[in-house]
Amino acid sequence: MPDLEDEQIVQAIASAPSGTVRSVLRALCADEETKLCIGRFLSQLPLTYEEWDQSRQASSSSASRKRKTAPQIEICVQCESPFEKGDESLTCRHHPCEFHVFPTYDMEVDFDSDFWADWDVEIDDTPCCRETNPDGFTFPRCGETGSSVDEGCTMGKHRAADGKRGK
Ligand SMILES: [Zn+2]
Numbered sequence: 408m409p410d411l412e413d414e415q416i417v418q419a420i421a422s423a424p425s426g427t428v429r430s431v432l433r434a435l436c437a438d439e440e441t442k443l444c445i446g447r448f449l450s451q452l453p454l455t456y457e458e459w460d461q462s463r464q465a466s467s468s469s470a471s472r473k474r475k476t477a478p479q480i481e482i483c484v485q486c487e488s489p490f491e492k493g494d495e496s497l498t499c500r501h502h503p504c505e506f507h508v509f510p511t512y513d514m515e516v517d518f519d520s521d522f523w524a525d526w527d528v529e530i531d532d533t534p535c536c537r538e539t540n541p542d543g544f545t546f547p548r549c550g551e552t553g554s555s556v557d558e559g560c561t562m563g564k565h566r567a568a569d570g571k572r573g574k
């Protein structure tokens with residue numbers, strides 16, 4: 408079978424049986440960087456829809472509605488928070504980015520930052536390093552430091568990965 412590409416991958420994830428998706432996720436753990444991502448996202452997602460509903464009810468007042476179908480929870484590539492598919496509210500705090508991938512991938516090294524003053528090895532410009540040393544990085548569009556990742560500089564809609572390549 409030929410390899411799937413771009414949006415086909417997103418479609419395949421949506422239609423594949425859960426066992427297949429589990430096998431793929433497990434295989435992806437062979438890559439250290441990807442494994443860290445998977446662990447982070449798994450820990451963010453509620454394990455059950457009941458838990459999701461409860462966490463929503465704690466934060467919103469109009470939460471007493473009964474559901475007919477279980478909501479589909481996605482992870483936003485802009486703010487890395489879980490959100491309900493179809494949620495069009497402007498509640499995503501993020502830094503707009505060029506490449507439409509996770510915020511840590513968009514940061515750039517701030518060589519002028521005092522943060523690196525006592526750094527005597529080469530700066531390791533990887534998503535992992537960006538995440539652990541956010542003060543040494545900035546978001547290219549607004550120039551804010553990486554530690555402002557949660558505050559963002561823009562409010563918008565959450566966005567799930569759509570499989571399209573960055574432009
Ligand atoms: Zn920004």
Ligand SMILES: [Zn+2]
Nearest residue numbers: 483486499565
């Ligand atoms: Zn978001």
